Amino acid sequence: MIDTDERLLIDRCKLGERTAFDTLIRGYEKRVYNLAYRLSGNYDDANDISIDAFLRVFQAIKLFRGEANFSTWLFRIVTNVYLDRRKRMQNKQHLSLEEYIELEENSVARQIEDPSPTPGVLAETKERHDVLQEAIASLPDYQRAMIVLYHNEGLSYEEIAEVLSLPIGTVKSRLNRARLVMREKLEPHKELF
Amino acid sequence: MTCKHAQELLSDYIDGDVAAALSVSFENHIAECADCRHDLSGIRTVWEQLHQIPAIDTPMYFHENIMRRIDKQIMESEVKADVRSKSFDWRSLFRPRSLAYAAGVLVIVLGGSGVMNTTRAGFGLWPWNNRASIVDIELKKSSSAQIMFDTKGGANLIVHMQAATLPNNKSVELHYSLNIKGSTTILLQGSVTSESEIMLPVHLYDVSDKTFTLEANLSYKDPEGHETKHKQTVPVISVPFNSNSGNTNPVTP
Known part of the structure; x- marks a missing residue:
């Protein structure tokens, strides 16, 4: 399931070798950050989710048995960290709907002003990508996770089922529904597509 | 085929995951139903556009920040392990060898000083006075x-x-x-x-x-x-x- 080099690296991580962990996460940190960003919709949360996820990986790597791809296991942790944070936020009821929308707008504004994200986001197609990102952000948590894992991270239906602990049939039907919802969200902006 | 059934098959059809006979039925429905045709075309667009979203770069010091947190975790677990190893284990007091040793020490102390108020010195031998120091660093609250x-x-x-x-x-x-x-x-x-x-x-x-x-x-x-x-x-x-x-x-x- 995983290549020999990565398996050796993971074995070294299990022995507590810091340099091995350093190398291992370098290969995944961009994908993890992107997944966290597409799930949360803002850069600050993406940063916190990514760091929390890597800390969990570090704590739990001894439990990784190598039966699944490391990336599938890692994405499962990232998605769980995101879902846990959402649950905590909902329990605390800190965010009203208006505040959430405002946060989304701020994150878009920050996209222009913050020099840390890639300039690629600021290219000609920025408006189209913003509309797409907004449509993704408007989906319910599980549908959003499925869309991002399938279309952005390139996971198979089987892998998504494993990440989200759902039957494949459920993944397929919810993805189909999510795409239909996205089609409706993009309808008012069809001149962009 | 009903519109509801056709809508359920949209993604599977794009994926090429619909059996041949059902596929013909689906295509016949699409040819006749403008709404479902519109949905199929819309879902195709969504599919293509989602694959074209560019990846964003990680922020500055992203890797360093992760490793800093990992280092902190390593250090904390080492300190905990150190404290555990240097902490006094009550259970060891009741092991036969420890009891015999303690009795021996008591006899020597009482015999050497001839008085009973040597309890304090006795406690000084106990390992909990030798705990590893945990350094709690922080900024002053008024910062x-x-x-x-x-x-x-x-x-x-x-x-x-x-x-x-x-x-x-x-x-x-x-x-x-x-x-x-x-x-x-x-x-x-x-x-x-x-x-x-x-x-x-x-x-x-x-x-x-x-x-x-x-x-x-x-x-x-x-x-x-x-x-x-x-x-x-x-x-x-x-x-x-x-x-x-x-x-x-x-x-x-």
């Missing part, structure tokens, strides 16, 4: 920052920091890196002591989003070279703009 927005879209930020003293009242010098997250991310580095407060003036040129987070990453090295790390948020107090207060004159770092 904070004031931000004053000017009329040109910028702001002056003045950070006050002082290291808290160690539990044994010893002064400590901490190395800090200050991460100012706002419309731009600024990283400052230096050292701060518990002897005196430092005042750090920073001029920010673009504060259009007016959201700031100040993170102090602290580190302390003891004489034996063991490093302790700690991350702490510095509260930011917003000072209303006042033309008489001199807010318009930026302070350059």
